[in-house]
Amino acid sequence: MALAKDAKIMNRIDRLTAIMLKLQSKRFVTIDDVAEHFDISERTVFRDIKALGEAGVPIGFEKDKGYFIVEGYYIPPVTFTKEEAGAILLAGKLLERQGDKSLVDEFESALTKVRAVLKNTQKDYVQNLEKYIEIVSPSVPVEKAFPDLFLNDIKNALVSHQVLSFEYYANYSDTFSSREVEPLGICHYANHWHLIAYCRMRNGVRDFRTDRITKLQVLDQHFDPSLRDDFKEHIFVRQMQEDVREVKILFKKNVARLIGDQRYYYGFIDEQKTTDGVEMTFMVGECDHFARWLLMFTDAVRILNSTQLEDQMQQLIDQLAAHYTASLI
Incomplete structure (x- = not known):
């Protein structure tokens, strides 16, 4: 029984230390945050906060915001395992x-x-x-037309709710356009960082790849982000519904085993082995990029559910045939 009691005491000591670190990591921490994080009741949270106060940690509380450590008080440097x-x-x-x-x-x-x-x-x-760590990336070509130089400026503008002005390169038209946007969030997918922002030129939320942004300036203009759509909704709802579609591809077995990590660059989400090969499911946005990748597998792939992708593949095949036919004349 004594051992169990000691373990319980140590667990609480560890939790109190962790609660102090959590309070120091944010300006305000709610009761719900602490209760959920440590899987304890709200009553236990109250007792722990009270114990920290009695131990000399100056903890304040602000209605509708939560607990905070009074400014000027610092916990000694954190140690790591x-x-x-x-x-x-x-x-x-x-x-x-x-x-x-x-x-x-x-x-x-x-x-x-x-x-x-x-x-x-x-x-x-x-x-x-x-000495024993090495990260090996698949040899998939990644566009590096422009250096990704503005992430820090974008992050600062997100926090201060300031308007951004920049030149943006559109790959499909090979042109630049001037944009003035209200930054709402950033996300990373398809091997690139993307700025989700309300574009004042287009009057709507748009997705900008950050490595295609040039001549960026943080303007001395502020905006209210609560007046705009949530950027997470744009990423996980609108993009899935409007821009991205599910595509199923059947790969012959001898090719499927060679694909490796390449598939993750093209929206891979699932695979199933069948008697005919390996059926892979992808979430695909721009068909042209995906179609060009599939061409390298020639007759070892079959599109199962997308006439749009089939049409795109046929166009590329026709262009390729015309190119080499002309060169033989």
Whole structure:
């Protein structure tokens, strides 16, 4: 019984420490946030907050916002376990492979600060672990027409609700257009960062690939984001309904095993083995890009449910045939 009691006490001590860290990580933390995060009741949250206050941690409360640590009070530097430090190292390696230079530099700076507070044995662990980590990306061509230089400016504008002005390159027309937008959020998909913003020229929410943005300026104009649609709704609802469609492709077995991670660059979500091969499901936006990828597999693929993609493939095949026929004349 004594051991069980000691374990219970230690669990609460760990939880109180974690609650302090959570309070320090945000300006306000609600009771619901704490209760859900630690899987405890609201009554237990009240008791823990009271215990922290009695221990000398100056915790305040603001109606409709939550608890906060009074400004000027700082918790001593956080220590990490070797496993936590190793996880941060792995995250950094993955980030390096994304090619987002503007983010890699900041992460490396943060990782240096993490290393600085590690114990010597933990530093040795991370240093040795790094020798045995390598992230290998599939050799799929990624467009790098423009450097992705403006993520920091975009992040700052998102937080301060400031209007952005920039030149945007449209790949389909090979032209630039001037845009003035109200930034609503950023997301990462299809190997690129995307800015979701209300475009004042188009009078609607639009998706801008950040590496196609040039000459960006943060204007001295502010806007109210509550007057615009939620950017997450645009990503997960509108895009799925309007721009992206489900496509099923049957690959011959001898080809399917060679595809590897390439499929994840083209919206892969599922696969099923059949007697005829491997049926893969993709969420596809722009058919032309996807069709060009499928062409490399020649007669080893069959489109199962998209006449639009079949038409696009036929057009590409006709263009290819015309090109080589002309060269033989």
